Amino acid sequence: MNFTLSAIETMRRRQSIRTYEQQSLSEADVKQISNYISKEEHLIGPFGGRGRMDFILLHRNVTDKGMKLGTYGFIKNPQAYLVGAAKNEKYALVEYAFIFHRLILFMTQLGLGTCWMGGTFSRNSFEKEIQLRDLEFIPCVTPLGYPKDKQRVFDKALRFVVRADNKKPWDRLFFDASFAVPLVKENVDGLETPIEMVRLGPSASNKQPWRLVLSTDRQVCHFYIEHTPNYSSKLGYKMQLLDMGIAMCQFDLACRELEIEGCWMVEDPVLDLKNENTEYIASWKMSK
Template sequence: MSFSTSIIDTMRRRQSIRTFDDNDLSAGDINKLTAYLNDESNLIGPFGARGRIDLVLVQKNVTDKGIKLGTYGFIKHPKAYLVGSSVNAKYPLIEYAYIFHRMTLFATQFGIGTCWMGGTFTRNSFEKEIQLYEDEFIPCVTPLGFPKEKQRVFDKALRFVVRADNKKPWEKLFYDETFAAPLQRDNAGSLEIPIEMVRLGPSASNKQPWRLVLSENRETCHFYIEHTPNYSKALGYQMQLLDMGIAMCQFELACDELGISGIWVIDEPGLERLNENIEYVVSWNQQ
């Protein structure tokens, strides 16, 4: 997979879009999206598993199968959806989100708007559109379309409620060697920009549950999640695990663009944690 523009610039400018204009996706746009999904290498996650994502075109929120897709009024005038499936387990969900987010960034670079949706859509309507294998479910979807120049008052109010434009500062998210010392941005070495891309990434309700600890030699970055107690409990899965897949995707794509090579490993460093809600996820080792 290759991006036609700077992926770092794309990550910086991406916003969640919930209201789309009347213009359909062009045949060229659909071909680009389809070609991306047909390339097996684009569907391989950081741990080597293959994800499944489908492109579903809609007219007035109705698919070519005649299925009306429900979003509780959150989305207006979508022209398509990306829909995928995963089993309900820690690392498959993280890997699924990594693959899914990479696809949304691919769409963003062509001016196509997206919006991660984990709880504000009717799963049973989307389940009728794609094939689900045993033990699979749909963790999230995103609408696709061209952003309407003037977003709804509802959209602006929602961004205000979830503080979508207010990202936590470095000292609340990133740590230096241990959780006892916040990481200063000017002390992050070559990983400053990849870590900043994690900070700017989208997350459910803008909770930003990722917590990163940078090693003394600045070559290993440990990824943790700080769970919000009972968040998404009613949905039956840990939605915030998707946020960790997003964080890993933002970090790795930024490293790739900057020519910083590394690998993902699951090797818990045994650090003393800030609280009982923090859980180790993965580490990135520079090579």
């Protein structure tokens, strides 16, 4: 995807917006969004899987089908929603989130506010708006709109509750060759910024479940998830797999901007795991 602005700076400044101006999306923005999701290359994930996205415009919080989409009071004055569908499978969810987050960053560059929503919306109301295929469901949605200059007290309180502005330090997230040795920023051979972008990425309830292990030769970065026990179990899918897609997207876009070439693969290095909740997801390998 060609970013008109720095992807790294966009990732640094993106934050969840829950309160929007009552202004409708401009025709120019609607056209850019529609063009983006119509292009095949924007809907391909790191392993070649294809995502499916729908763009739903609202008028006074009602769709053109007369449907009011439910978000349990978390969102005020949304002007549109981006919705996607995927199968409830491990890598389908990871790829879906990778594609969806790349789209969210594109929206951020347009000056639009977004907010990842995985559990605080009525799936039933959204499912009536899009045509689900066999075995598909809606993992998450995002509202769209122009951010209100003064955020509601509720917004600020929610950011405080989930500690949205508090990110774990490197020594709790990133490791050197094994989970026994924390990774030091000064010893990553040019990958400091991509790894830092992983640290700054959004995650459900700000749990930050990603764990990275950088190989001894600095050529491979292994991505693991440290599951929060029973998290999202009532929803029927592993929501934190979406967080891994987000982390991979942040890392990938930073590498591309810095012209660090590499590719994604699934080749478990079979390391001694951090604990019983830790699971291997994927690896990024630098091109020679």
